[in-house]
Amino acid sequence: MLSPQDQLTELVRALETQQHVFATDPLLITEKLQTEKGTPTQKLHRRASGIDSNGALTRVLGKIDGRIKGIITVMSIVWCVSGFLGLFTLLQANVINFFYVLVCLLGFHTIMLVSWLVLTLVNRGKQSSNWFASFVSPSHLIRGKDDITQAAVGLYERQLQHSGMRWYLGKFSHQLWLATLTGMLCAIIFLLIVRQYSFSWESTLLSDRALITLTHLLGWLPNMVGFDVPDNAAIVQSRLVTDALPLSVARQWASLLVGSLLMYGIAPRAIAWLFCALIFSRKKMRLDIKLPYYQKILNFWQRQVVDADDFTEITAPVAPKATVSAGEKLVALLEYPSDIEQWWQIGVEHLDNSDHKIEDFGIVDDRDDMMRLITYLDQNPVQVLLGINNKALPDRGTLRKLDQIATHARHGLIVQLLNDKNTDTSAAEGSLIPTSPPAVRQQQWQTVLAARKIGLVNNQ
Incomplete structure (x- = not known):
């Protein structure tokens, strides 16, 4: 997306080429800025703000931007609540199969995260299909047949088609997954506080030694940041458990479950979200002052300055x-x-x-x-x-x-x-x-x- 100042400047350009009547005459503002100091972009921003003296253009842009952000916020809340309710439903039994719950928590998430990483590497430099542009099209968010509204809608649709939007979509997708995982984390912590669980594991093919090795491998990263990992005796003792385990053993399994969700679910998603945010900030759409419209204005300002310097x-x-x-x-x-x-x-x-x-x-x-x-x-x-x-x-x-x-x-x-x-x-x-x-x-x-x-x- 363009910055708010760039959006206003582009909207003024679109309307001025359509002979729109502004609150303030653009010619007067342009002449007034001849002698003012500043970079070309800064002066173009001041020119747009001066032309929109009554704030009509800014209000329309703010309305569209607010509704897009509102949709993103609502979707994040819905995903968070769905994650909370989904895990709340999953953990209704008093005895929990640890590995079954862990696969339900992180299995599909891990597949989707790896798929995103592979597609990002394969489609590097290519623009992905922009489903987000059609889903949150500004024409669906604001109604109006006046020139300002129609020009603002066209401006936002051009931004949504920009190549840098693929990183914005990645950031949005990771945000929804983070909301879901956060809801799950809240549900686990809440249920572990108000209920007492026993943890078990079952396997037809794997032996105790294999499950001990698997558990220690799984617990290596959570243990690095301070989460408990069941010892060998606790792992063997938890096989095919139908009654309550000792509280110390149950706490070890609960700590590993929370640590696994944080380290293998939330942390990778947060890193992916941060990566997309950084790339998007570098590739986001910016004001193109090389367009003929802006070049005429800048040449007029520069020509006045050159003449004044030559003939004091x-x-x-x-x-x-x-x-x-x-x-x-x-x-x-x-x-x-x-x-x-x-x-x-x-x-x-x-x-x-x-x-x-x-x-x-x-x-x-x-x-x-x-x-x-x-x-x-x-x-x-x-x-x-x-x-x-x-x-x-x-x-x-x-x-x-x-x-x-x-x-x-x-x-x-x-x-x-x-x-x-x-x-x-x-x-x-x-x-x-x-x-x-x-x-x-x-x-x-x-x-x-x-x-x-x-x-x-x-x-x-």
Whole structure:
């Protein structure tokens, strides 16, 4: 399972891609976190918590998680009670056949434990059939047709299909066996306290010597942790007993029975449960920040940080006013097209083909465009008027192009910032990731042009 914070973050992603309306606008939260410190995962967690400001998403996730845990708890209690009642029924006689009871206690359990171990080794790296996913499917646990409920159900079902769930299922299976064995242990201790038992053993094929050897082998591990083991005389004396044994002998057999249940039943299951828990913690599902959705958010945050580091704004520099020469002109757009024809006439008065020889180069975007433009500038002494759309950010790649153009423009370079009103609106409506506010981008370009002493055309 994902952690609660990862679950909330994934649920926000699922709902945002479905154009869900949240309590708080995701764009505002994303912009607010631009300058905050923290790892990418921590910032994504804070973003999800901020978007879920009314806690509606958290409540739905908590409801599903609580019901799954409730089912597991109820099943553990039922298994514990069944183990207690089963052994309580088995130990109704006053004289108990020790080995018969021991086989009833640990026989099937041991077979299942060995089978799990063999299957784990054989199916290593493979995903087992996920019966648990169908048994506790979230669609059976919570009803609701709203977007949040449906997205939360889908999120939990994807988690249940994850490959790491095989270890969660192993942990759950061992937990049920531990509950059963614990119920049996409680029943044995309770009955040994309130009733007095005699223990015997019977065998047609095995001799006394064979049973003595078997008993000592069986009692070796319990004896290591302090449980009593019947001595040779007690073992021989307990064969075919129909009446009460001496109390000291009965206590030795009772101690061996309890010790065997602990050391050969509960202890191996506890080790298997701990092993599955450790492997599951390593292989459990985690937030995949490499998804395109998260990469767009992280790139936006990182790009803002890089720009701020490259162009430290101390006193908000202002670019110098552009001076239009009387010579030939070359007009070009940097990376983005413009919806306005002859856009250069907006900022520079009387700049038209009748008064100036103007060459419209078009858009300068890729490396081929740059090579073609530099070749033209090297062969023609012109002044370059470069139009920059309000979507363009002064990142390293854009500034590298700007510096190359300024170097090769023999009669100088001037810049005109194009404020296309339709651009910001469409970007805000059609993208999940916000761009920088126009005022911020304007000041960024002012800082860049001022540092390079490149004139800026006034569009007002």
